[in-house]
Amino acid sequence: MTTRFARIVWFVFGAAAVFFMLSPLLLLVLFSFGRNSLASFPMRGVTFDWYRALFANQDFWVAFQNSVVVSLSVGVTSVLVGMLAAFAFARMKKRRAGPLLALLTVPLMMPPLVLALALFSAYAALHIPLSVWTVVPGQVVFIQPFVILVVYARMADFDESVIDSARDLGASPMRAFLTVTLPIIRPTVIGAALIAMALSLDEFIITYYTIGGGLTLPTLVWGMLRRSLDPSINALATLILIGTLGATMLAIRATRYRG
C-alpha cells in the first residue's frame, strides 16, 4: 500500500521536475514555429517565417560558417592531442597518472569567465589579433580535458596483449596501432570528437572574449537578443539545440560498449 503510494508520489515528483527543466526548451522550439511576434500565448497558428527570416540574414550565414570551422577544428585538434595524452597516461602507473590527470582537468573546474579573461589578456599581451583562429585554441584548452578523460577511460582497461600479438605477427609499432589499436578504440575516438564538437558549437563565453569582431552562432544569438526579441532567435536556438543534441546522441551511440 505505502510502496504503491510512494511510487506514485515519486513519479509525479519526477515528472514535474523533468517538465520544469525541459519546459523552457519546449517553449523555445514551439515559439520558433509560432505566428506571434512576441513569445506569448495564445499562439496564432504555425509558420516557418522565422526560419525564412533567419536564412535571409547575412550574419546568420557568416556565423554558421564560422561555427562549422571552429567546431570542426576544435574536434580534430582536441581528439588528436587528447588521444596522444590519453595513451601516455594509460601507459603510466595509475598512482602517477591520477595527479597529472587532475592537473590537466583544472580548466574544467575553472569558471569559463576567468579562463576567457585570461585568454583575452594573453592574446592582447602577445599582440595576437583576435579572429576565429584565436577562438580555436581557446576552446581547445577548455574542451580538451573531456576528450582526454573519455579516451583515457577506454585506454585504462585496454588489453595490451593485442598489441603484443600484432607485433608478434610481424607488425611494426605503427602498423599495430593502425590495424589493431585504432580500430578497437575507434568508436570511443569518434564519440569523443562528437562530444568536443557539441561542446564547441554552443560555447559562448570563451568565444565571445576571443573572437574580436567575428560571429559564431552563439554570439550571433547574443547580439540579436540585445537588439530585439525577434522569434527568429528562437529559430536559431532551435537549430543550435538540434546540432548539439544530434552530435551528443551520435556520440553516445558511438561510445556505447558493444559485445
Next chain:
Amino acid sequence: MTASAATAVASRPQADRPPLVRLRGLTKSYGSMVAVKPLDLDIQSGDFYALLGPSGCGKTTLLRMIGGFTEPTAGTVEIDGVDVTRMGPERRPTNMVFQGYGLFPHMTVRQNIAYGLKLAKLPAAEVETRVKEIIGLVRLEQLAERRPDGLSGGQAQRVALARALVMRPRVLLLDEPLAALDLQLRKAMQEELRRIHRSIGGTFVFVTHDQGEAMALANRIAVMDAGACVQEGGPEEIYGAPRTRFISTFIGEANVLPGRRQGGRVTLEAGGSFADAGADEAVVVVVRPEAMALGGNLPQGAVKLTGRLADSVFLGPYVRYRVELPGGGEIILHSQDFALRHRLAVDDTVEVGWTTDVQRVLADR
C-alpha cells in the same frame, strides 16, 4: 667409459648439434628486483620444452625475452645461430601464444589467423590455403566466421594457437597455454598439443606452474625458482634425481626427512641410519611415496622407521598410507599390495622403510 661420462651423454643426446635457441647470461632486473638471474639455456630443434616454476619465479619474463617483448638487462638470445637480442618481436622467427590469448576483437577467427600472413604480403591464394590448413589442424572449421567474444575459453585458445602456428615459426612460445581452462578441457588440450607438435614437428617452448602439465607435455624441463634455473633435464631425470629439496617437493610428491651426516654415516631425526659418503653437514633424505615399503614388505637391508598408521585410502591403482612418526614427522607411502590393506588397521604400530638405492641425499640448505 666411466659411469659419469655415460650419464652426461645420455642426458644430452643432441649435444653435437648446435642448439636452436641459445641463451647466454640472460638477465632481467626491474630496478633492484632481479626477475631473471643470469641464465644459460640451450633448446634443441624439435624440443617440446617446459619452463616450470612457481608463480612469480620469472618464467613469463624469460619467455618474453625470447620472443622480443621484454628487453634483457644483460645477456644474449641467439636463435638459429643469429643474435636476435636487439630485434623486435616482428623480426624474430618466433611466435607466441599469450596467456590472455590477445585475440583481435574486431576481426573474425579467420581474419585473426590470416593477419600475420597478410602483413607478410603473401599472395591471397597462399594465405587462403595456409589459413584453411591450420583451421583444419586445430579443428575450428565451424567457428571461422565468429568473432572472439563468441568463443569459449578452449576455442579462443585454439584460435591463438592457430594464429601463431600459421606463421610457421622456428620456435613457438606458449605462456601458460592451458591455465585458464578447466581440468577436463586441459587434459584434452594437452593431448591436442602433443598431437599438433607431433604432426608439424616444430619446436615448442612453454611456461607452466603445473608440474603435471610439464611432465605430460615436455621432453625437456627447466625448473625455475626465484629467477634462476635450478635444474634442467628430461622429465624422468628431474623426477628421479631432483637436485634440490625444492625440486623434489615441487615435482611430484616426496617424503623429505631431515638428518645429519657425521663421519660417513647419516642419522635421521626420525631414527634410522645408513652409510653415506660425504661432508659432515645437515642433510635431507628424499624418498618418493611409491619407493617406500610397509610392514612385511620391507626388503633386506632397508632403512627402517617405526610409526603409527594414521590413514589408509584406496585410490584405485594404489593404496595411499600415511604414517605418523614419533618425532612429529610423517611418511606418505603408495603401495600396490592390496591384500596388505586388510591385514593393517588404523592406529597399528607399523614399520616403514626403503632401500638406499631409491633415496636421494641432499645438503639441507
